Amino acid sequence: MNETTGSAVRVEDVVKRYVLDDSVELVAADGVSLTVAPGALVALTGPSGSGKSTLLHLVGGVDRADAGTIVVDDREVTALKGDDLAAHRRRVGFVFQRFNLLGALTARDNVLAPVVPFKVDFDKAARADELLDAVGLGGRERSLPSRMSGGQQQRVAIARALVWSPGLLLADEPTGNLDTRTGAAILDLLLSLRAARGMTILIATHDPVVASRCDRLVRLQDGRITDDVDLRAGDIDVAGLLAGRPD
Numbered sequence: 001m002n003e004t005t006g007s008a009v010r011v012e013d014v015v016k017r018y019v020l021d022d023s024v025e026l027v028a029a030d031g032v033s034l035t036v037a038p039g040a041l042v043a044l045t046g047p048s049g050s051g052k053s054t055l056l057h058l059v060g061g062v063d064r065a066d067a068g069t070i071v072v073d074d075r076e077v078t079a080l081k082g083d084d085l086a087a088h089r090r091r092v093g094f095v096f097q098r099f100n101l102l103g104a105l106t107a108r109d110n111v112l113a114p115v116v117p118f119k120v121d122f123d124k125a126a127r128a129d130e131l132l133d134a135v136g137l138g139g140r141e142r143s144l145p146s147r148m149s150g151g152q153q154q155r156v157a158i159a160r161a162l163v164w165s166p167g168l169l170l171a172d173e174p175t176g177n178l179d180t181r182t183g184a185a186i187l188d189l190l191l192s193l194r195a196a197r198g199m200t201i202l203i204a205t206h207d208p209v210v211a212s213r214c215d216r217l218v219r220l221q222d223g224r225i226t227d228d229v230d231l232r233a234g235d236i237d238v239a240g241l242l243a244g245r246p247d
């Protein structure tokens, strides 16, 4: 499999506001600053509506910040437009809670979907099959999503997210639709993919088991970072941190 170098991520004083129907303004990111080292696995936690998805969307360049700076490797995401912004999005893999696979397409074609419109210097089908193999789905290339379990569908979605060999993987509640055991297996997979490919991974999660297996836990509340904890130090009360009551 292709070696990838993990992306460095720098978020500085980022603000994102949404204007609601009644013209009330909601601040989904309220001066967020965060530096992530290449190859790190970071859990973004915090209650629903605390701004986890917003932060992932801003870093991935699918939504635009109102203020502040986001830099991924040498790309100042907050200054990118047009083709440069589209190229940035291809350098970032996204995984979602609902898998978001195309039901009419086989596993292989789902993995290939992001590269179909592009001329590339690799064999597309071979890349898809190699990735399906890497996520433990060798032999299921022609299966339709409806014939696969939730865990298998999420594996296809992860293979699809890797098709451009991204240095950064953004996962939004990737285990949220899975039972505990399947969710743990998906996290095992992300850890092994990181070890093999060196990607940086940001995971938004409510799950203390998932969060506790990350290197670092960043907790958001009301669009602000309230805690930023190095979990490699050991003996951290992750469940307490997630509940907003650090020991």
Ligand code: ADP
Pocket: 018, 019, 020, 026, 027, 028, 046, 047, 048, 049, 050, 051, 052, 053, 054, 055, 204
């Ligand atoms: P989380 O991922 O932690 O649940 P989100 O980032 O999805 O939080 O949402 C943060 C806040 O921004 C929430 O109050 C949410 O309702 C609001 N929000 C997110 N996206 C939009 C949008 N497109 N329009 C209006 N409000 C939004």
